[in-house]
Amino acid sequence: MVGHMRVGILALQGAFREHAQTLGRLGVETRLVRRPAELEEIEALVIPGGESTTIGRLLFEFSLVDKLLAKAKEGLPVFGTCAGMVLMAREIEGIEQRTLGLMDITVRRNAFGRQVESFEADLQIPVLGDKPFRGVFIRAPFVTRVGAGVEVLAEFEGKPVLVRQGKLLACAFHPELTNDLRLHRYFLEEVAKA
Numbered sequence: 001m002v003g004h005m006r007v008g009i010l011a012l013q014g015a016f017r018e019h020a021q022t023l024g025r026l027g028v029e030t031r032l033v034r035r036p037a038e039l040e041e042i043e044a045l046v047i048p049g050g051e052s053t054t055i056g057r058l059l060f061e062f063s064l065v066d067k068l069l070a071k072a073k074e075g076l077p078v079f080g081t082c083a084g085m086v087l088m089a090r091e092i093e094g095i096e097q098r099t100l101g102l103m104d105i106t107v108r109r110n111a112f113g114r115q116v117e118s119f120e121a122d123l124q125i126p127v128l129g130d131k132p133f134r135g136v137f138i139r140a141p142f143v144t145r146v147g148a149g150v151e152v153l154a155e156f157e158g159k160p161v162l163v164r165q166g167k168l169l170a171c172a173f174h175p176e177l178t179n180d181l182r183l184h185r186y187f188l189e190e191v192a193k194a
């Protein structure tokens with residue numbers, strides 16, 4: 001149990017149900033977010049994986065961007081996974097694609113190349129302890145530049161795949177597709193309460 005907290009999950013497209021299940025197992029209340037007003041009712045937000053171009057387009061169409069940026073500025077903790085990481089990045093390498101620009105990072109989309117579009121790998125994530133974390137990578141991005149205020153919490157083959165900037169956390173893989181609750185717990189207990 002991580003204590004009482006209401007966590008929103010952006011539910012425009014992608015793996016939002018899986019995040020809701022994972023967070024439910026941690027005993028927190030979840031709320032699917034599709035409208036600006038719903039951002040007022042939550043104490044943290046998860047942006048799931050999926051297709052960043054689609055989620056990004058719907059964010060603008062559903063008029064969620066201004067409110068989301070305002071809440072983040074007020075200190076709303078945000079955890080982005082895969083496409084969520086892409087949307088949180090300030091820049092995407094080589095592409096003009098609108099993002100939320102919350103984190104001072106540059107990402108490369110579909111960065112692990114065609115032959116290995118999807119794979120799993122054991123990751124060492126020191127903030128989660130010694131036991132490796134199974135990283136499920138699905139057409140995943142990686143980070144190619146980190147700004148001064150950004151901590152790299154895990155790398156895979158020398159590429160940052162888990163980064164933190166204050167109350168913002170982003171990973172290139174899909175923790176909601178494993179039974180390992182440690183990264184969601186870390187977000188709620190350490191990042192959100194920082």
Ligand code: GLN
Pocket residue numbers: 048049050051052053081082083084086109110138139140141
């Ligand atoms: N390749 C996708 C994108 O850039 C992300 C894939 C995912 O979220 N699993 O939008």
